[in-house]
Amino acid sequence: MVIAIGSDHAGADLKRELAAFLEGNGISLIDAGPNGSASSVDYPDYGEKVSLLVSGGQADRGVLICGTGIGMSIVANKFPGIRAALCGEPLSARLSRQHNDSNILVLGGRMIGPVMAREVLQVWLNTAFEGGRHAGRLMKITNIEEKTSKDEPRQA
Ligand code: RB5
Numbered sequence: 001m002v003i004a005i006g007s008d009h010a011g012a013d014l015k016r017e018l019a020a021f022l023e024g025n026g027i028s029l030i031d032a033g034p035n036g037s038a039s040s041v042d043y044p045d046y047g048e049k050v051s052l053l054v055s056g057g058q059a060d061r062g063v064l065i066c067g068t069g070i071g072m073s074i075v076a077n078k079f080p081g082i083r084a085a086l087c088g089e090p091l092s093a094r095l096s097r098q099h100n101d102s103n104i105l106v107l108g109g110r111m112i113g114p115v116m117a118r119e120v121l122q123v124w125l126n127t128a129f130e131g132g133r134h135a136g137r138l139m140k141i142t143n144i145e146e147k148t149s150k151d152e153p154r155q156a
Helices: 009-024 043-055 070-076 090-098 114-125 133-150
Strands: 002-007 028-031 061-066 084-086 104-108
Touching: 002 009, 002 043, 009 028, 009 061, 009 104, 009 114, 043 061, 043 070, 043 104, 061 070, 070 084, 070 104, 084 090, 090 114, 104 114
Parallel strands: 002 028, 002 061, 061 104, 084 104
Antiparallel strands: none
């Protein structure tokens, strides 16, 4: 499995830890940056890089980290085929895989400690999509995505 990982400055320390953890477990990694937390960077830039790697198929899945995880979630879910899930504990991580087939895990670097983050990541990596009734729901999301990309902005 190839994982793309990216962050902003607020997530860079946790990104370094998780990247080392993933590589230590033999997972191929594409590190989309940034290198270190010294300078302030904009989360949409790194969210875009990782989302494109996943939606384009160069990476199987992605991990994104900003301060809260909220900005990265907003960015990643703009991209076709991306199902990004912000998870703060293992149950959400597990269900985001089983029910939503999440392909980007988002973490809040200022919200979660490194031990919990590793546990969340491990559960997320090792849980399969259940398919069945959930597959039809994902198809509906894909249909919405396709309609929305062609439509003029519309009212609810
Ligand atoms: C950066 O200060 C912070 O706004 C960012 O990391 C993130 O939390 C945005 O959602």
